[in-house]
Amino acid sequence: MLIVQKFGGSSVADAAKLRRVAGIIAEAKKAGNDVIVVLSAQGDTTDDLIAKAHEISPEPNRRELDMLMVTGEQISISLCAMALQEMGIPAISLLGWQVRLRTNSEYGSARIRSLDTERIQQELDQGKVVLVAGFQGVNRRGDMTTLGRGGSDTTAVAIAAKMHADLCQIYTDVEGVYTADPRIIPNAKKLDEITYAEMLELASMGAQVLHNRSVELAKRYGVELEVLSSYVRKPGTKVKEVVKTMEETKISGIAKDDKIARLALVGLKDEPGIAFRIFRVLAKEKINVDLILQSIGRDNTKDISFTLAREDLNRAKAALEKAQDAIGYENLTVNDQVSKLSVVGAGMINKSGIAVMLFEALAAAQVNIHMISTSEIKISVLIDSSKAEAAMRAVHRKFFEE
Ligand code: ASP
Ligand code: MG
Helix, strand or coil, X not given: CEEEEEXXXXXXXXXXXXXXXXXXXXXXXXXXXXEEEEECCCCCHHHHHHHHHHHHCCCCCHHHHHHHHHHHHXXXXXXXXXHHHHCCCCEEEECHXXXXXXXXXXXXXXXXXXXXXXXXXXXXXXXXEEEEECCEEECCCCCEEECCXXXXXXXXXXXXXXXXXXXXXXXXXXXXXXXXXXXXXXXCCECCEEEHHHHHHHHHCCCCCCCHHHHHHHHHHCCCEEEEECCCCCCCEEEECCCHHHHCCCCCEEEEEEEEEEEEEEEEECCCCHHHHHHHHHHHCCCCEEEEEECCCECCEEEEEEEEEHHHHHHHHHHHHHCHHHHCCCEEEEEEEEEEEEEECHHHCCCCHHHHHHHHHHHHCCCCCCEEEEXXXXXXXXXXXXXXXXXXXXXXXXXXXX
């Protein structure tokens, strides 16, 4: 079998942890597999490098920042190669440019364009474990780029896709994907399997397990992922297209997003073109909106409210205030003490009962709902942040503990 294994920064944070990781790699290799390993930078290295850059410049040049950040992964792959060699396992470390991992030139958030498998294959053919630096590539000019924070997952999936690996394992410090964040819900259960679509919903809502782009890539190329622990040796969570339990399970997980805000425009005219005028202003600023709610018109006026990322709030507010006359509204109000709670499940298609269960749990917990939105596999509600954790506990109890 050809296996790609990726280890996150906390799994390779120091020498002892690196040796443990080398042990896991050695095991896969000794079982007769070809093994490609992708590593992140050790521990907080990337954060530390960014801090160093900011000591010099408040807004570091983006090319140079990438040049700096890529050094983190170079350290972990070379050390890990040494650890494997100490164990008598032939190994070689390779940087992004050595495997010709080409990207566009968006420093700090580059997109992978192509990957040359020749060098990796040569080294595998010589019986070596191949360690590739995660998170990095080179642009057309050969300059170093990085894929965005947490990008090593995406490196691993890209290599697995291109090499037609049988398995892509993402080793991390949790045992898999849970029904909810175990730090908030101690009773959260580890899922055996989850679909790509569900994982994408959970990942984008801040379930910090997988880089979103890695899941998109895995879905597109049909790369089956397994998220598992580098400390506890047992099966983790498989991420794939269709899961066995899809028909039976109501929902797979609950997530909340606290980094959002609500903006409302009150006293709009009730006539065609209003929504267009509002969202055109935001689109020009490249601001994404999520939930949108429009009230029923009364006395010829209506209100429109929507949620957006909290970090975009001030920009959105300024742009809309500037356009007040062009849009035509009376008041603009904001609330940045809101959270979005979502239940996600591929099995919820045609299951309106899920909504009832969700609302029942929230009612019993005395949580007021400001907005509701649904998709084929998700129901989201906007609630006060102060109630978000209690709401999450109540909803988790309803779906998973009763
Ligand atoms: N070291 C990089 C980061 O911390 C990439 C990664 O961890 O995947 O974002
Ligand atoms: Mg990291």
